[in-house]
Amino acid sequence: MMNRRNALKSAIFATMAVPALIQKASAEEAFTPVAEKVDLSKFKRKKIELVKPPFVHEHDQVAKGAPSVVEFEMTIVEKEMEIDDEGTMLQAMTFDGSVPGPLMVVHECDYVELTLINPESNSMPHNIDFHAATGGLGGGALTLVNPGELTVLRFKATRPGTFVYHCAPGGPMIPWHVVSGMSGAIMILPRDGLKDPEGKSVKYDTVFYIGENDLYIPKDEDGEYKRYESPGDSYSDTVEVMNGLIPSHVVFNGKVGALTGDNALKSKVGETVLFIHSQANRDTRPHLIGGHGDLVWETGKFNNPPERDLETWFIRGGSAGAALYRFRQPGVYAYVNHNLIEAVNLGATAHVVVEGEWNNDLMEQVKAPIAFGQSYLGKKALP
Amino acid sequence: MKISYLFFVIGIIFIGVTTKVAFESNLDVLKLDSLEMVLVPGGSFMYRQSGEYLKDDFPIDAPLTKVKFEKFLEIMKYQVSVGDYEKCVSDGKCEPRKWQGKQDEKLPATGISFNNALSYAQWLTKNSDYVWRLPTDQEWSYVAGSKYVDDALKSDKVNLSISDRWLEKYQKYAEFNFSPVGKVSIRGFFGANENGIYDLSGNIWEWTSDCYNRTRLNASGIELNTTNNCGVRISAGSHRAYISSFIQDARGGGCSVGAPPSYLGFRLIKDGKRDVISRFLDLTRL
Numbered sequence: 001m002m003n004r005r006n007a008l009k010s011a012i013f014a015t016m017a018v019p020a021l022i023q024k025a026s027a028e029e030a031f032t033p034v035a036e037k038v039d040l041s042k043f044k045r046k047k048i049e050l051v052k053p054p055f056v057h058e059h060d061q062v063a064k065g066a067p068s069v070v071e072f073e074m075t076i077v078e079k080e081m082e083i084d085d086e087g088t089m090l091q092a093m094t095f096d097g098s099v100p101g102p103l104m105v106v107h108e109c110d111y112v113e114l115t116l117i118n119p120e121s122n123s124m125p126h127n128i129d130f131h132a133a134t135g136g137l138g139g140g141a142l143t144l145v146n147p148g149e150l151t152v153l154r155f156k157a158t159r160p161g162t163f164v165y166h167c168a169p170g171g172p173m174i175p176w177h178v179v180s181g182m183s184g185a186i187m188i189l190p191r192d193g194l195k196d197p198e199g200k201s202v203k204y205d206t207v208f209y210i211g212e213n214d215l216y217i218p219k220d221e222d223g224e225y226k227r228y229e230s231p232g233d234s235y236s237d238t239v240e241v242m243n244g245l246i247p248s249h250v251v252f253n254g255k256v257g258a259l260t261g262d263n264a265l266k267s268k269v270g271e272t273v274l275f276i277h278s279q280a281n282r283d284t285r286p287h288l289i290g291g292h293g294d295l296v297w298e299t300g301k302f303n304n305p306p307e308r309d310l311e312t313w314f315i316r317g318g319s320a321g322a323a324l325y326r327f328r329q330p331g332v333y334a335y336v337n338h339n340l341i342e343a344v345n346l347g348a349t350a351h352v353v354v355e356g357e358w359n360n361d362l363m364e365q366v367k368a369p370i371a372f373g374q375s376y377l378g379k380k381a382l383p
Numbered sequence: 384m385k386i387s388y389l390f391f392v393i394g395i396i397f398i399g400v401t402t403k404v405a406f407e408s409n410l411d412v413l414k415l416d417s418l419e420m421v422l423v424p425g426g427s428f429m430y431r432q433s434g435e436y437l438k439d440d441f442p443i444d445a446p447l448t449k450v451k452f453e454k455f456l457e458i459m460k461y462q463v464s465v466g467d468y469e470k471c472v473s474d475g476k477c478e479p480r481k482w483q484g485k486q487d488e489k490l491p492a493t494g495i496s497f498n499n500a501l502s503y504a505q506w507l508t509k510n511s512d513y514v515w516r517l518p519t520d521q522e523w524s525y526v527a528g529s530k531y532v533d534d535a536l537k538s539d540k541v542n543l544s545i546s547d548r549w550l551e552k553y554q555k556y557a558e559f560n561f562s563p564v565g566k567v568s569i570r571g572f573f574g575a576n577e578n579g580i581y582d583l584s585g586n587i588w589e590w591t592s593d594c595y596n597r598t599r600l601n602a603s604g605i606e607l608n609t610t611n612n613c614g615v616r617i618s619a620g621s622h623r624a625y626i627s628s629f630i631q632d633a634r635g636g637g638c639s640v641g642a643p644p645s646y647l648g649f650r651l652i653k654d655g656k657r658d659v660i661s662r663f664l665d666l667t668r669l
Contacts, residue, residue, distance in 0.1 A: 086634075353554075
């Protein structure tokens with residue numbers, strides 16, 4: 001069993017195990033580089049309220065005016081969360097209280113300025129590594145905060161695309177914090193918006209942010225999922241399951257069924273949706289049953305032309321991709337990880353309920369299911 | 384002549400004694416705890432036919448018909464328990480349940496396929512003076528009373544298109560899914576209905592003996608024909624679920640349709656006394 005102090009200690013040891021650079025700076029404090037100050041006083045500042053996934057805060061698709069400093073604030077919340085509808089509990093660690101963390105949207109050349117808060121009520125040190133950021137372990141080296149501390153990180157959004165962010169507090173703490181829920185994504189839009197392969201502007205009506213998580217919940221000797229007092233208590237059992245590499249649950253938005261039934265996503269025929277899919281730890285392959293990816297940035301990076309008409313796209317573990325689709329037919333669409341075992345049995349399914357007029361040109365039930373006899377077979381038989 | 388008569392008489396007595404011994408109900412020995420029964424008097428109710436109905440090739444709500452039960456129905460007060468089902472398993476007559484952790488014996492048995500429930504009914508019948516069987520969907524709906532949910536769409540819209548109907552159904556099933564899923568709960572957790580039957584339409588769906596069927600009507604509503612598929616049976620609960628007879632856990636559900644049952648379990652109906660022939664056939668199978 002691991003109490004809070006041990007958890008703290010092991011996190012600090014773990015920090016010591018990562019590159020010498022950090023060790024030199026300090027084993028216990030965040031690394032604070034000394035360099036020439038950058039004058040950003042001429043830049044406009046704006047503050048963004050983050051929104052819980054699968055939704056995203058309001059934003060312009062084409063940037064208005066010059067680059068600015070975009071301020072965000074996230075509070076790290078350690079809390080127990082139910083990850084299915086059968087009462088299976090995870091000692092979750094979260095950015096801003098949700099799994100995945102909220103999607104942030106800025107434009108290329110903007111500065112992202114994040115205030116990261118680790119409240120006293122938490123038991124562990126945390127930090128944040130932005131795959132979109134350059135240097136300093138993606139910001140991880142500059143942001144390690146203990147319970148009761150906060151830090152402010154600023155980085156320049158130099159590359160347009162969808163990128164993962166995650167907690168990376170060092171050594172074995174890294175995968176554990178990530179599979180406990182600490183990941184999210186940021187979208188850096190080109191200043192002039194998204195383009196098709198011919199360079200023509202494309203717009204979306206809605207963004208659905210799908211964060212996929214592989215979870216590893218230990219079982220007791222009777223085969224029941226175990227419940228723990230604190231994250232630290234769950235650590236050693238969880239690592240054992242993690243090292244087997246077979247998740248007990250693969251979920252969208254933190255929970256089996258988080259995006260189905262009453263919580264299904266909603267759209268209309270003629271509406272264009274941008275699906276952003278992030279997976280901080282493990283490969284996945286989104287597929288929209290009954291639909292396609294009209295334009296897909298499989299690796300999520302907008303300086304590369306999107307691919308057209310994809311059936312399934314590949315999201316590498318530790319990346320986020322984007323797929324644009326205009327709905328043409330009403331009905332229920334299942335958005336799945338097309339490893340169907342993971343989709344159906346382990347939880348990686350979302351539903352999109354699409355309203356509108358049915359188009360018989362695209363599809364028609366020419367004959368409803370009918371009982372057939374010998375007479376029908378006879379007609380079909382070869383002469 | 385006299386000697387052969389003697390043998391005949393001895394023979395009759397022998398058969399009589401052995402059958403008497405074998406006919407003796409084993410229920411006292413088995414000490415099952417799900418044998419408490421509820422008597423529901425005969426009567427009538429409005430019943431939504433099960434299965435799918437196509438009118439002029441378009442899906443419509445199944446007809447609502449008045450169904451009358453002349454006689455009383457005798458049904459288990461609680462779902463069959465883990466302990467009872469395990470007794471059938473250790474007797475070698477029931478398939479062990481899969482994916483279930485160790486459970487309290489008093490909990491309702493879940494992880495039960497239609498085939499499993501059928502084996503249990505046969506085993507119980509063999510060990511008793513009565514015939515035990517699964518209820519039909521009609522019987523289940525009748526005894527469920529206020530716990531019976533009419534799963535028809537009853538849409539206000541006329542001429543629903545295929546996708547409209549699909550979307551309405553999805554919405555309806557999302558509402559059906561109000562039932563608390565959670566873990567398998569102690570018997571009685573979901574309370575009794577007005578007939579004194581417990582845990583109906585809770586988080587455990589109950590197998591019925593009905594097969595899935597699809598009925599076609601012409602434009603004027605005259606029945607043309609019906610396809611029956613007994614590989615798929617009806618599991619009754621807060622909505623009807625059509626599930627393959629070998630499935631023990633339906634929680635994964637389908638890709639894009641509605642709400643699957645949380646758990647699969649069952650309760651049985653106690654029918655009339657077994658006749659001598661069925662008992663004798665049991666003997667010959669021993």
